[in-house]
């Protein structure tokens with residue numbers, strides 16, 4: 196079948212499976228008993244079915260059963276043995292139709308194929324990215340394709356600094372991705388940076404209730420945000436396309452895989468900002484890289500190259516920037532075809548025993564940071580950045 200975009204959709208009924216299921220229904224032969232009023236529709240459905248995308252075994256069995264019923268009538272062949280799994284499944288499906296009249300079975304077959312064709316038409320078209328983009332996000336571009344949900348931070352002119360709105364949108368996107376039919380989820384950045392971390396102008400928006408209230412709501416936001424990463428149920432991959440700063444680095448310890456361009460750097464200048472570690476990094480970093488290396492990053496703000504971050508276990512693999520996107524997405528597309536339930540369960544087995552501890556650490560880090568935000572050290576550092584006296 197040619198999709199409405201003019202692209203030929205791959206056949207879903209490979210010869211080998213057709214042979215193993217012995218489905219004469221899908222040969223273009225129509226028995227005389229089926230040649231009645233809806234013969235033309237039935238023939239056309241038989242042609243169409245060969246060109247559909249794979250509708251899955253359950254639907255294939257339904258089609259098989261309806262074909263047999265339409266052409267041969269009720270099932271009266273001997274039931275295959277329990278170990279003849281495929282033929283038994285086919286027999287069960289046919290037998291379940293009982294004494295359904297041939298004409299009704301033929302009509303049901305035509306209706307089923309017609310429903311499959313229209314859903315296949317709409318899903319088989321290659322849509323431009325703008326069309327695939329999920330609506331409702333202002334700071335992100337969220338797309339779902341090839342069983343991958345991609346959440347892309349999209350404030351390239353501000354180096355993808357994370358505003359309050361971006362934190363909230365990332366939480367929404369993660370919650371949606373945890374329930375959609377994608378197998379894996381990716382966080383990445385648009386432009387030359389992965390992310391420059393917390394948008395320091397978040398500190399300027401002080402509510403009438405005062406700075407304490409601001410620090411309190413910031414700590415709640417931080418805690419909720421990091422909780423979403425701790426609880427995310429599917430494989431979560433960071434595609435670090437460029438430099439990463441602050442919270443965009445610390446939460447990497449909660450990802451399952453981190454791919455980095457060799458242009459990426461990893462930098463957590465908390466002391467420079469009068470702040471303290473978050474994103475569970477006070478626990479995950481010493482665990483990943485050992486306490487001495489973690490202290491250099493988290494206390495002294497040492498910036499790591501991608502190669503150093505990889506050597507220390509924070510990054511899974513580094514790719515040359517020139518081939519980064521191509522190599523990483525080829526790899527991710529292959530991974531996304533693995534059985535999704537097995538991947539989720541493996542993640543659970545790896546991560547679940549740490550969850551409670553991570554939530555407690557997140558709560559504690561958020562509490563400490565709430566106090567830090569009220570300190571002179573923090574206020575001065577943020578003022579310096581915003582008045583352009585210091586670049587970190």
Ligand SMILES: CCCCC/C=C/C(=O)SCCNC(=O)CCNC(=O)[C@H](O)C(C)(C)COP(=O)(O)OP(=O)(O)OC[C@H]1O[C@@H](n2cnc3c(N)ncnc32)[C@H](O)[C@@H]1OP(=O)(O)O
Pocket residue numbers: 352353354356357391392393394395396413414416417440441442443464465468473580586587
């Ligand atoms: C509620 C949860 C809180 C969680 C706690 C989180 C903590 C952290 O994440 S701490 C880390 C915070 N981030 C930083 O301190 C980085 C600050 N930015 C910089 O040092 C630099 O901008 C740079 C090194 C990231 C990039 O330098 P450069 O290449 O020279 O580019 P510009 O500085 O000219 O940046 C372009 C444009 O983007 C604005 N911008 C970049 N980063 C931030 C930021 N983090 N917050 C706010 N704005 C940022 C920058 O001001 C420029 O804006 P314009 O001047 O308007 O063009």
